[in-house]
Amino acid sequence: MSDKTILVVGTYDTKDAELTYLADRVRSQGGEVRTMDVSVLGDPQVPTDYSKHDVAKAGGSSIDKAIESGDENTAMQIMARGAAALTLSLWRDGVFDGVIVLGGTMGTDLALDLCQALPLGVPKYVVSTVSFSPLIPPERLAADIQMILWAGGLYGLNSVCKASLSQAAGAVLGAARAVEAPKWDRPLIGMTSFGKTVLRYMVSLKPALEERGFEVAVFHATGMGGRAFESLAAEGAFAAVMDFAPQELTNHIMGSSISAGPDRMTNAGATGTPQIIAPGCYDLVDVVGWQPLPDRFKDSEVHAHNRLLSSILLGADERREVAMAICERLAGAEGPVTLILPLQGGNEWDRKGAPLHDAEGMAAFVDEVRKACPANVTLLELDAHINDAEFADCALAVFDNWMDEGTVPRP
Known part of the structure; x- marks a missing residue:
C-alpha cells in the first residue's frame, strides 16, 4: 500500500520517457503517482491523469488558443497559469503530497509559477537543465523550493541523467513522508x-x-x-x-x-x-x-x-x-x-x-x-x-x- 502520492509534471509530448522513469522510481519506493501533461503541440504515449486540455482550461484558456498564438512563450505562459491553478486546486483537495516538475528553460519557467502557487511545507522539487543558474531571479523562487540539475538529460535517457532523476524521485517521496508542515497553531x-x-x-x-x-x-x-x-x-x-x-x-x-x-x-x-x-x-x-x-x-x-x-x-x-x-x-x-x-x-x-x-x-x-x-x-x-x-x-x-x-x- 502506498502512503504518499507524488504529482509528476512535465511536457509529455517530448519528455515522456524521462517523466515515466521518474514516476516508475517513485512507485518502486512504494509511492503513488499522479501525472500532469503541460505540453502544447503533441500528446503523451499513454494518457496522463490531468491532460494538457485540463491544464489550459484551469488557466482560463484552451490548447487551441495556445497554438493559435503562434508564439511558444505565450503558449507556455498559458500552460503555466493553468498548471499553477490546477495544482493548487488538487492540493486543496488532498490529491497529492508532493510535486516534482521536470524541464529545460520552458519547463522551468512553468515550474517556478507552479511551485510559488503552493503553500510553504508542500514538498516541491524541480529537475531542470538550468538549476542554480543566474537565469532564475530570486523573486520567482518559492520559499522552500528544491532543485537539482538535470545533468546530461537534454535529450533521452542515459546513466548520467538517471542519477539526477532517481535522486529527485527519492527526495520528493522522502520529503513527503518526512515533512512536518507548519502547524499555524500559534500566531x-x-x-x-x-x-x-x-x-x-x-x-x-x-x-x-x-x-x-x-x-x-x-x-x-x-x-x-x-x-x-x-x-x-x-x-x-x-x-x-x-x-x-x-x-x-x-x-x-x-x-x-x-x-x-x-x-x-x-x-x-x-x-x-x-x-x-x-x-x-x-x-x-x-x-x-x-x-x-x-x-x-x-x-x-x-x-x-x-x-x-x-x-x-x-x-x-x-x-x-x-x-x-x-x-x-x-x-x-x-x-x-x-x-x-x-x-x-x-x-x-x-x-x-x-x-x-x-x-x-x-x-x-x-x-x-x-x-x-x-x-x-x-x-x-x-x-x-x-x-x-x-x-x-x-x-x-x-x-x-x-x-x-x-x-x-x-x-
Whole structure:
C-alpha cells in the first residue's frame, strides 16, 4: 500500500520517457503517482491523469488558443497559469503530497509559477537543465523550493541523467513522508536579521515573544531569506513583523544581485500586517565576494565577510537614498508601522571605534529619515545602538502596547 502520492509534471509530448522513469522510481519506493501533461503541440504515449486540455482550461484558456498564438512563450505562459491553478486546486483537495516538475528553460519557467502557487511545507522539487543558474531571479523562487540539475538529460535517457532523476524521485517521496508542515497553531512573528556577529536583538526578543505565546521565525536577510519572508508576508501569514534587517532593499536599489526582489518591504504593508521596522545594516551593500566589485564601488571601503560575501560601506549621499527608499515603501502600508531609529548605529561593525564607524554617514541617514518619514509611520528615535539591550526593550514595548490595544491579538 502506498502512503504518499507524488504529482509528476512535465511536457509529455517530448519528455515522456524521462517523466515515466521518474514516476516508475517513485512507485518502486512504494509511492503513488499522479501525472500532469503541460505540453502544447503533441500528446503523451499513454494518457496522463490531468491532460494538457485540463491544464489550459484551469488557466482560463484552451490548447487551441495556445497554438493559435503562434508564439511558444505565450503558449507556455498559458500552460503555466493553468498548471499553477490546477495544482493548487488538487492540493486543496488532498490529491497529492508532493510535486516534482521536470524541464529545460520552458519547463522551468512553468515550474517556478507552479511551485510559488503552493503553500510553504508542500514538498516541491524541480529537475531542470538550468538549476542554480543566474537565469532564475530570486523573486520567482518559492520559499522552500528544491532543485537539482538535470545533468546530461537534454535529450533521452542515459546513466548520467538517471542519477539526477532517481535522486529527485527519492527526495520528493522522502520529503513527503518526512515533512512536518507548519502547524499555524500559534500566531507567527516574522523577523529579519543577520548572524549574531552583526545583529543580536533576536537573542533576547525570540524567547520574550515565545513567552507571550507567539512563534518566531527569523529570516536570514541575504536575498533568499528575504524572499521567503516576503512570500509569507504576502500570504498574510504573520501576526506582526519585526523587519530589523532591510538591507536587501539597500542591495536592490544599489544594483547588487543579492536581492530579495523589487517588492522587499511592501508585502506586510499591503496585507495590513503590523510592522516594527529598524535599519539594521542599512549602510552596507552586500555583493558576491568572488566577483569583481561593481565600478561604482571601486573606491569604497569593503569588508570581506567570507569568500562568498563582501559588504561595501555606503557614503552619506547613498545613505540618504536608502532612507528615502525605506520611507517610500512604508508610506504605502495599510496597517500600523513603527520605525525605531537607533541613533548610535545599525550593526556591530559601525559602533564608535569599530572599523566601519562613520558618524557623518549616520547623521545623514538620520536626517533624511526625519525628513522623509511618512505621516502613517510612528518614528521613535532611540539614543542607543541596535545591538544594545535598549533597542530590544523598545521593540518589545511597542509590541506589548499593540497587544494591549488589540492591534496584535493575544494568543
